[in-house]
Amino acid sequence: xxxxxxxxPRRRLRIFVQxxxxxxxxxxxxxxxTGKIYTGATKRLCVPGMxxxxxxxxxxxxxxxxxxxxxxxRAFHVSLYVFGFLVAVGALLGRGVCGFLCPFGLVQELLYxxxxxxxxxxxxxxxxxxxxxxxxxxxxLFVLLLPMVVTxxxxxxDPWFCKYICPVGTLEAGxxxxxxHKGLQSAIGFLYTWKLAILGVILLLSLVIWRxxxxxxxxxxxxxGFFNRFALYRYRVDVAKCIDCGACRAxxxxxxxxxxKPNHIDCxxxxxxxxxxxxxxxxxxxxxxxxxxxxxxxxxxxT
Amino acid sequence: MKxxxxxxxxxxxxxxxxxxxxxxRGEAETVYEKSTSICLECIxxx
Numbered sequence: 001x002x003x004x005x006x007x008x009p010r011r012r013l014r015i016f017v018q019x020x021x022x023x024x025x026x027x028x029x030x031x032x033x034t035g036k037i038y039t040g041a042t043k044r045l046c047v048p049g050m051x052x053x054x055x056x057x058x059x060x061x062x063x064x065x066x067x068x069x070x071x072x073x074r075a076f077h078v079s080l081y082v083f084g085f086l087v088a089v090g091a092l093l094g095r096g097v098c099g100f101l102c103p104f105g106l107v108q109e110l111l112y113x114x115x116x117x118x119x120x121x122x123x124x125x126x127x128x129x130x131x132x133x134x135x136x137x138x139x140x141l142f143v144l145l146l147p148m149v150v151t152x153x154x155x156x157x158d159p160w161f162c163k164y165i166c167p168v169g170t171l172e173a174g175x176x177x178x179x180x181h182k183g184l185q186s187a188i189g190f191l192y193t194w195k196l197a198i199l200g201v202i203l204l205l206s207l208v209i210w211r212x213x214x215x216x217x218x219x220x221x222x223x224x225g226f227f228n229r230f231a232l233y234r235y236r237v238d239v240a241k242c243i244d245c246g247a248c249r250a251x252x253x254x255x256x257x258x259x260x261k262p263n264h265i266d267c268x269x270x271x272x273x274x275x276x277x278x279x280x281x282x283x284x285x286x287x288x289x290x291x292x293x294x295x296x297x298x299x300x301x302x303t
Numbered sequence: 304m305k306x307x308x309x310x311x312x313x314x315x316x317x318x319x320x321x322x323x324x325x326x327x328r329g330e331a332e333t334v335y336e337k338s339t340s341i342c343l344e345c346i347x348x349x
Contacts, residue, residue, distance in 0.1 A: 039339040044331045053338035054345045061338040065345060069337035070330050081325025082334070088318035091311050163344035174346035184348055192347035230310045 010271050014100060022103035024059070025049070026172070031056030035180025046082060048089045049102030050220055052162075055172035056180075064143055064220050065162055065169075072147035072157030086220075090227030094234060098214055098221050098268035104168045105214055105268070111206035120208045123255050131216045132266060138165065139219035161219060163191070167199035168213075210253035214268060225265035232285060233269065235262035241281035251276030258282065 025047050028038040037056055046063040053061040063082055070079035089097060098105050112121075125131060138161060147157035162169055174195060178184045205212040214221050228234060237259055248258035251272045256264045258273040262282065274282045325331065343349030 037339065037341060041335075043338040044335045046334070052342075052345055054342040058338075061334050065342065066334040066338065070333050073333050075333065076328070076330060079325065079330060080321045080328070081330035084318040084321025084323075084325055086318075087314055087321065091314035091318065159342070159344050162342065163347075163349070166345065169342075169345035170347055173342070174348075177341060177346055178348075184346070187348050189348075191349075195347035227314075230307060230314060232308075232311050234307075 010275065014271060017100045018102075018106040018109075021049070021101045022106050025051045025103055026055055026057030026059070028057045028059050031058075032176065035177060046085050047101070048093070048097045050104045050166075050168045050218065051102075052166070052169040052172040054169065054177065056176055058172070062168070064166070065159060068143055068147045068157075068159035068162060071144065072151070072159060074155040077148050086223060087227075090224050091230060092232050093224075094228040094231030094263070094269070095221060095224045095265075095267060096231065096233040096269040097224055098211075098218070099270045102214075102220075104171070105211060107171070108202070108206040108211045108213060111203060112208075112210050114207060117207045122209045123253075125209065128255075134216050135218055135222040138217055139222045143219045164194070165198065165217065167195070167202045170195045170199040211268065215254060215266060221268070222265075225267075228263040228265060228267060231263075234285060235267070235269075235273075236283050236285070237262050238281045238283065241279045243279055243281075245278065247276045247278055248273035248282060 031037055035056055037054055038059055040059070042060050043053065043058075045060045046066050047060045048063070050064065051058055051060070051062050053065050063086055067079050067082045067086075070076050070082055093100075142161035142165060146160040149157070150160075151157045174192065178188065178192070202213045202217075209215075235258070242259055244259065246259075249256065252258055253270065253272060254266050254268070256267055258264070258267075259281075274284075
């Protein structure tokens, strides 16, 4: 069996899961026809990835939106419910959520596949390290601290990340709802234009760099990244098989040293490194079909 | 590997406890209320 035949099942499986989960997360088709959002009981639950709860098709809530809504509410300033949910998902999948279950990640990946600007593709931007640290600022400042501390006279805080940054809300909810409702069209101001500009930059960047929102801005990815080392779905390197060829890093669209840190905080588990490994030294605890063969796992692996 | 699996199990147990307390004190209802009306901040209007 040649290499091409081996790697296709994993890639196909991932794109299938991504599409299926995006369809499931935004499965309230009536909403797209009427411009009204879903109000069923499942809105009490969160989806694991970024998916705005004001999207007309959203069947459940966005965890980052839900976190800010609870933190910024009068009654609670700490969210046990949403934080507990995020710990559970993180413990099971880590940033596997980003690679498999996030609709906005899928959108960015599809844009990156457009061959139009293939020659302009970049592995990293100038100031990459600092830019990657931005997502932790988003998490600590915009998602946790500001909604908790900056409150109005009634004791309620704004969802700062949703309000000033989140391009997912603009794409999934802002654009469709404004198209549907004339009242909202008349209320458009600087904030809408600002958020539209952020979305535009992210989508344009997605044409030349892989998943710019996930690598630079996503607070959910920043949080799940802490779980990569402990998650049930994590990578392992069989050091007996690894020949230090660097093929995994060359294949990694996030330019991560996979053989040294297979569970790097930025890894979104796309699996490109496993496809590229010539010796099958990379594996997971939850195994994927790889042409009927799975990498051996020994007690000498790096995790 | 065993240590990491134990860590995962402990995290799952912790998450279960956190979610139970959160639901009991009404956080799920807060999420429901917020998510069932159009969030003007989220869409760039509010």
